Amino acid sequence: MRVNRRTLLAGLASLGLAGCGGSRDRLFGTDTHPADYPTVRAFRHFGDLIAERTQGRLRLTLFPGGQLGAERDTLEITSFGGLDLNRVNLAPLNSIESLTIVPSLPFLFESEAHMRRALDGEPGRRVLASLEPHGLIGLAFYDSGARSFYNARRPIRTPDDLRGMKIRVQNSDLYVAMIRSLGADATPMDLGEVYQGLVQGVVDGAENNWPSYESGRHFEVAPYYSLTNHVMAPEVLLMSKVRWDRLSPADREVVMESARDSVPYMRGLWDARVASAREALLAAGVRANLVDPAPFRARMRPVWESFVTTPAQRELVAAIVAMGEGSA
Template sequence: MQKSKLFNKLLLLLLVLLFISGCGNKAEDYRITNQNKIILRLAETRSPNYPSSQGAKEFAKLVEQKSAGRIKVMVYDSGRLGDEISVIEQVQFGGIDLARVSVASLVRYSPKAKIMTLPYVFKNSVHMWQVLSGPVGNDLIESLLKEKITCLTWYEAGTQGFYNSKRPINSIDDIKGLKINAQQSQVSIDWYLYLGASLVSTKASDLYSALQVRSIDGVEDNIIAYYLSRHYEVAPFFTYDEHARIPDMIIASRGTMLHLSQNDRAIIEQAAKESAIKQKQAWYEMEKEVLKHLHDLGVNIVYTNYQSSESFLSAVEPIYNSFKKEDLATIVNLN
């Protein structure tokens, strides 16, 4: 009788161990199909025709080509896997393999990303790409690796402007009192507060209706996002001031990359770099087309640069002062 009870207990323990073992391997094995193919998921928050989505699709195509169909990247656009913050968290523990995210969303994981969100820290696009390909960009990549995030490549994300439903913004004083939905970076939040705006956090999917019913007056974003979201229908005043150039990244889960063979990692890395070339081209072409369409639609676009205005300098000074001078010098003084 005792032997029977002991046998039953041992059998139960064995079943429990087998169950736990099966659960433990499930997270890794879901990527391998019956045909020994590898399936990876890539999260993209923008719409299917957005330049970064086009870049992600090119990346997926190149991976499949270079692996002779053995590796497939499934692109989930339009935020189907969550917003950028939740996506990055899932990338960290391997729930999502790959993602396209803004550097602004990575500030909480690396303080080194914060300096890239400063207003007018980059003189122009050429200056930004010099910085990203140099020590500053490499330092950020290394710091993210410690957070289980692998940077595969940089994507173009244009310049930030802002648009509103009330009036043209001809000076910084015109921003005072506006209810703005700003980018979710502390630098952007601080800047708008210093300028006298009120900040209202709204989900991206709710922005159109929020502008329509005037629960918010304006939004900070780039001109392509403005056009594709059709926000010009409810907020016809766009300020093209290029106050921030915040690049995007294609990131990968460190766990996923380590799980792949060295050859497969090389395929993923090379495909990402090659996709960035097409993504930049798609961005520049679409930006030109969008500006033309908006002009034809009669949208009021104010082209300006606040860098030399006294109001701007006063607003941005405390933000710049929160950074070490030597850190700023590595970017600002780069020729």
């Protein structure tokens, strides 16, 4: 039976507001990814840990697959307490908290290990803490993979290979600026429209991680996959501050520890998903090529200057860069 989104959201909001004077044992969460996606499975694991550690007193009801709407919509509902928990990408947070822009910067992270080290450390804690004034408690970061370019024309080995191409991007000013700095034409487009856009020539290519490249069947019409690994922006697991404030100190500790403990579980699922997608795609004839990131990174200076504009952002960038392999 299909969920009536408006009725369900109204019901959840009334539950949240009705609970302001006391406690309830049910936590409601949402994730736009499908039920078998690593973030959703990790979200459920997080809920299982909470239930186990509270002897079943706190339990999670999760709505995956975008049942409650797009991330921007559910994020607003979470901030005023209509939803307890949410898993979102960094992009919809960029407009409300400038520090969340930093982990999304192109070519910020030298490797996946660098990204995880920074997000697990003080830089990551700083970003999560910055969300509290906006009605959100940042619990943990989940992986969203390394994004690379794919297209229907040719391998991308240097920025000049992108010149003149129409590249689909998320509806993000940062991503648009990145594509333009590389000499290509940025075309914002919903993910569900990309396959048809590639077929019809509306776009020549796009950029995403191995699992999304596979699951969207984009490789069928854009077989050149160039490993630029240009963005490694994470996902974020959030809790409504309204709901957080109603938890006891002991329950807050359980929620925070359970969130942290779900991260290695999620990363194991993610790494396996990436490996299986890569193997399947190469077997299907995808032509993948390695890329020297240096010429691409050199083009990012004006992009960084445009989006890193506050002292707090600059300090965060410096802290993350200092944790890279080249600084060890």
